[in-house]
Amino acid sequence: MYLKVHGHDLYAYTGGKPFDAAKPTAVFIHGVLNDHSAWILQTRYLAHHGWNVLAVDLPGHGRSSGGVPPESVQQAADDMLALLDAAGVAQAALVGHSLGSLIALEAAARAPQRVSHLALVGTAWPMKVSPALLELSLSAPEKAIHMVNVFSHSTLSPPPSALGPGTWLYGGSRALMRRVLASNPRVNLFHTGFKACDSYAGGEQAMSAVRCPVLFLIGRHDQMTPPKAAQSLARHARQAKVVQVNAGHVLMAEAPDEVLLALRDFLAV
Numbered sequence: 001m002y003l004k005v006h007g008h009d010l011y012a013y014t015g016g017k018p019f020d021a022a023k024p025t026a027v028f029i030h031g032v033l034n035d036h037s038a039w040i041l042q043t044r045y046l047a048h049h050g051w052n053v054l055a056v057d058l059p060g061h062g063r064s065s066g067g068v069p070p071e072s073v074q075q076a077a078d079d080m081l082a083l084l085d086a087a088g089v090a091q092a093a094l095v096g097h098s099l100g101s102l103i104a105l106e107a108a109a110r111a112p113q114r115v116s117h118l119a120l121v122g123t124a125w126p127m128k129v130s131p132a133l134l135e136l137s138l139s140a141p142e143k144a145i146h147m148v149n150v151f152s153h154s155t156l157s158p159p160p161s162a163l164g165p166g167t168w169l170y171g172g173s174r175a176l177m178r179r180v181l182a183s184n185p186r187v188n189l190f191h192t193g194f195k196a197c198d199s200y201a202g203g204e205q206a207m208s209a210v211r212c213p214v215l216f217l218i219g220r221h222d223q224m225t226p227p228k229a230a231q232s233l234a235r236h237a238r239q240a241k242v243v244q245v246n247a248g249h250v251l252m253a254e255a256p257d258e259v260l261l262a263l264r265d266f267l268a269v
Helices: 036-047 073-087 099-110 131-139 141-152 169-182 189-199 203-209 227-236 256-267
Strands: 002-005 008-013 025-029 052-056 092-097 115-121 214-219 240-245
Touching: 002 073, 008 036, 008 073, 025 036, 025 073, 025 099, 036 052, 036 092, 036 256, 052 073, 073 099, 073 189, 092 099, 099 115, 099 189, 099 203, 115 256, 131 141, 131 189, 141 169, 141 189, 169 189, 203 227, 214 227, 214 256, 227 240, 240 256
Parallel strands: 025 052, 025 092, 092 115, 115 214, 214 240
Antiparallel strands: 002 008, 008 052
16 A cells, blocks of 8 residues: 655555555554564454554655655654555554654654554664664675674574464565665665664653553563663653563564564553
């Protein structure tokens, strides 16, 4: 599904179901060098169980046109609120992973009346990126992709409900990141995304403005955004629920059922 956002076509995967404005809507926002496919299991389930899902490719990523990705969390949050306008959605649940979690948080703070639930997956604040990794994302992106994947996974093979027996999570994640990086040759999406994470300074103030329930969905073995790095945000949330799953940073693929069940139960409230 394509929606016109700030003059450009933004792609949103709907889980194989047509968009129905009468149903509740959940917007899924990916992290750095990812796209809508990061949420494949969770979005397909919800789409077949009473929800609209809009799993976006952020501007300039994947199937979304425009060429220029958001350079800040704030800019991307404005894009997500404009997405709701384009879809004719008055209120939605926001689900974000890593950089996407900061985008979802900022959007919920800017328009609290438009967000019914906020799920922050693999989140941290501040979400600082090491200077060495920032430099590598620009000068040697293939090496940076390798490093990120080493730190993002706690296992190599998924359970059968993820992508099937024999799937190599580490290799699949590297392939996805390479594909997304190549989707926009005009700008380095890797460096731009990392810079947005690193420079976002408004986490606690944003969380204080959020009015809806908040789920913190954390990988117990996450080395990119360790569990303790979400604590300051959780302390500022009015209605916080923290769920840890047995996974690293890419928990949607490493613990797909646990992530799905946590999201399903949270959205049912």
